[in-house]
Amino acid sequence: MTSWIRFQQPHGYIGFGVLDNASIAEYDGDMFGDAKPNGKHWPLNEVELLSPCMPTKVVALWNNFHALSQKLGKAAPSHPLFLIKPPMSVIGPGAPIRRPKGYSGKIAYEGELGIVIGKRCTNVSPEVADDYIFGYTCINDVTAVDLLNEDPNFAQWCRSKGFDTFSCIGPVIEREFDWRKASVVTRLDDVERQNYPLSDMIFTPAEQVSMISHDMTLMPGDVIACGTSIGVGSIKDGSTVVVSIEGIGALPNQLVAARPVEAAAQ
Known part of the structure; x- marks a missing residue:
């Protein structure tokens, strides 16, 4: 490996x-x-x-697992549904998730698989998309839930998920990884909250890379967060979330109270 x-x-x-x-x-x-x-x-x-890479963007998918899609009563999409998270949202293993200043609402975890792009990728076919994948990592896609529908006229996906420290990535990029045989396990304060097979993905990693590369150019180090499945929940200040994928490793991060705004450490 x-x-x-x-x-x-x-x-x-x-x-x-x-x-x-x-x-x-x-x-x-x-x-x-x-x-x-x-x-x-x-x-x-x-x-x-x-963080094992410094992406220019994190492309985060929604509704990409059959089990969650069925639970939500949503039809499987015909194209990946995604939002963009900024590079300053990225932190590595052990770094604190910082509650946004002035926000006292619910903050949620989402344990996910991350695809790391290895070379510039534009309009590639599914047949060659694997050649553009450098490797795989773990992601905790954090959300300030109460902001998502704060304005009834516009769902604020990017705002609710784009705060500094809201994209936890790591601990490594594993190049020799068979996602078909692996599961994502998320533990909150050492209690298992998520345990779902990656084989339940609606769009495979190659399909994600291909279809998203027709929407935008993906650069080396960019990350696609493959979406999550059943078991998403909230984090209290002081709680620690650990996202684990066998064959990649464990990604621990603790939610801490707000502090004055400053640049998040990469």
Whole structure:
């Protein structure tokens, strides 16, 4: 298995590389291009893990699982239904999800599989779409639920999901991953809330990449959040959500109370 990772040392140095047992084999260059090992190794317990990629956008799907579609009484869509989340919404494993300042309403988790794009992707066919997928990761697609329908004239998907820290991604990008045999498990304060098979997806990863690439250009490092299934729930301040996918790893993040607005750490 090849697991790509980004990390930061205590003094601020940021690097990337491949997991090698309990250490990171560092690479130079571009993760999605000419990456080459530089011979350095960093112990995992001496670094902070970051989001494994820095997307220009996160494309987040809705109603992409048969089980949830049936529960909601919704017809399966003929094209992926999605919204765009900004890059400043992205955080890595262990980073805090910060409640938006001035918002005291419900905040929800959604454990999901993430597709990481490996090369510029425009108008590709389903038959070749897998060639544009660099690998897979875990995502917690966070939502300020009460804002979604705050204005009856316009559903505010981007606002409710686009706050800083509302796209938790990690811990790694796994290149050798068979999504057909895996499940997403979401735990809230160590209690299982979601456990659903990825084989229940309405649109496969290749179909998602192909169809979305006809709507917009996808860039290296961009992430498609494949949507969630049954079991979405709310998070209280101080609670920790862990999204796990066997073969990729576990993504823990804690919701914390609001603080003055500042840039979220990538």
